[in-house]
Amino acid sequence: MNIDGVKNGIVLDHITAGRAMEIYRHLDLDDLDCCVAIIKNVESKKKGKKDILKVDAEIDIDLDMLGFLDPNITVNIIKNEQRIEKKQLALPQLLRNVITCSNPRCITGVEQEIDHIFELSDPEAGVYRCSYCETAYEGRNG
Amino acid sequence: MEHFIDIKDHSKDEIQQILDAAMRVIENPRGYSEAAKGKILATLFFEPSTRTRLSFESAMLSLGGSVLGFSESASSSAAKGESLADTIKTVACYADLIAMRHPKEGAALLAAGVAEVPVINAGDGGHAHPTQTLTDLLTIQREKGRLDNLTVGLCGDLKFGRTVHSLVEALSHHSGIRIVAISPQELRVPEYLKSGVIAKHHMPFLETDQMEDALATVDVLYMTRVQRERFFNEEDYVRLKDRFILDTAKMRLMEEDAIVLHPLPRVNEISVKVDADPRAAYFRQVKNGKYVRMALIMKLLELAG
Numbered sequence: 007m008n009i010d011g012v013k014n015g016i017v018l019d020h021i022t023a024g025r026a027m028e029i030y031r032h033l034d035l036d037d038l039d040c041c042v043a044i045i046k047n048v049e050s051k052k053k054g055k056k057d058i059l060k061v062d063a064e065i066d067i068d069l070d071m072l073g074f075l076d077p078n079i080t081v082n083i084i085k086n087e088q089r090i091e092k093k094q095l096a097l098p099q100l101l102r103n104v105i106t107c108s109n110p111r112c113i114t115g116v117e118q119e120i121d122h123i124f125e126l127s128d129p130e131a132g133v134y135r136c137s138y139c140e141t142a143y144e145g146r147n148g
Numbered sequence: 149m150e151h152f153i154d155i156k157d158h159s160k161d162e163i164q165q166i167l168d169a170a171m172r173v174i175e176n177p178r179g180y181s182e183a184a185k186g187k188i189l190a191t192l193f194f195e196p197s198t199r200t201r202l203s204f205e206s207a208m209l210s211l212g213g214s215v216l217g218f219s220e221s222a223s224s225s226a227a228k229g230e231s232l233a234d235t236i237k238t239v240a241c242y243a244d245l246i247a248m249r250h251p252k253e254g255a256a257l258l259a260a261g262v263a264e265v266p267v268i269n270a271g272d273g274g275h276a277h278p279t280q281t282l283t284d285l286l287t288i289q290r291e292k293g294r295l296d297n298l299t300v301g302l303c304g305d306l307k308f309g310r311t312v313h314s315l316v317e318a319l320s321h322h323s324g325i326r327i328v329a330i331s332p333q334e335l336r337v338p339e340y341l342k343s344g345v346i347a348k349h350h351m352p353f354l355e356t357d358q359m360e361d362a363l364a365t366v367d368v369l370y371m372t373r374v375q376r377e378r379f380f381n382e383e384d385y386v387r388l389k390d391r392f393i394l395d396t397a398k399m400r401l402m403e404e405d406a407i408v409l410h411p412l413p414r415v416n417e418i419s420v421k422v423d424a425d426p427r428a429a430y431f432r433q434v435k436n437g438k439y440v441r442m443a444l445i446m447k448l449l450e451l452a453g
């Protein structure tokens with residue numbers, strides 16, 4: 007299968023196989039009118055299989071959200087068909103307005119226009135806790 | 149120290165400074181009777197808690213300061229739909245310090261983020277009640293003469309009981325603390341506290357539902373109430389509330405120099421007959437609550453303590 011290269015844009019590589027569409031939705035790539043390629047189940051030496059997203063436009067990406075969704079992703083910035091930057095993602099220490107707290111007793115459920123802030127409390131297990139009520143976020147791998 | 153929202157935010161040294169200041173107040177209360185003269189404390193109680201509110205108000209009045217506020221959300225602008233942030237910003241224009249209780253968890257942190265005056269968390273739902281922890285620590289220090297090398301029995305609702313969680317957290321910074329958790333299976337110490345605090349600090353930990361067996365081993369027995377408002381289900385509350393009651397017969401199993409604490413109010417988990425036992429320290433604990441709040445107010449207002 008032949009997918010054209012990116013002239014000016016980004017390539018998200020090493021997406022965990024099967025998660026490309028989820029990343030596509032979270033980054034609102036559907037709203038773009040440029041060329042976007044979703045490549046699934048590409049052979050990978052490290053992981054066996056991986057997904058890749060190619061976007062042929064210079065867009066701002068919320069790297070914290072991306073790192074939270076899949077810390078394995080490599081972000082490649084492409085300019086004039088050359089990779090000018092490679093960013094290795096990791097779980098961000100803080101998430102602001104990426105996820106919401108499920109605790110019905112949390113203040114974030116009733117106070118309007120409040121920032122939903124989560125902190126990485128256990129980097130090994132990837133556990134995030136609401137900064138307000140300390141409830142663990144359970145939807146990350148769900 | 150800008151705000152006092154969660155005991156976890158403060159170092160062992162910071163907490164000890166407040167306890168030391170409280171001890172100085174106890175030794176010479178008159179010496180502090182004008183320490184906060186001209187200062188105003190706002191007590192914002194979005195849910196009723198007469199005891200805690202009066203303790204804060206008594207503390208501020210004993211320092212020569214003034215108090216204003218409300219004791220339930222129905223009499224605040226929250227009833228008209230005002231956001232908590234707006235209420236806090238407004239009150240901060242009228243007062244030098246805010247003590248706030250709110251039914252929602254994390255409400256005090258939100259308040260601290262928008263207030264231009266120090267905020268004290270006087271309880272935010274089931275999350276934290278750090279001035280109760282200061283009270284507990286001061287009481288243990290006064291009664292036992294130390295905060296280390298103690299076997300501390302925790303009894304009752306150890307799952308939802310925020311005072312228990314905060315006390316364990318605070319004691320984890322001291323050496324030689326052994327925890328004996330006495331509760332029904334349904335109300336055991338939550339996993340995050342076991343792994344995140346107790347195991348992390350290598351605190352010897354025993355879990356049991358046999359109250360009688362545990363009593364002889366403890367230096368401090370911390371009793372808690374099984375609170376109706378923490379349950380979604382009335383049936384569970386009724387089934388569990390009477391399981392662990394301290395009476396005079398059980399008091400005979402305890403050491404002569406052990407003490408009994410309770411954050412109060414009690415329902416029936418400690419028999420009234422126990423009150424006459426000199427080891428029952430819970431009303432002395434109430435008095436310590438006022439002293440430690442005086443010390444905290446002075447600290448946050450940067451007054452000489």
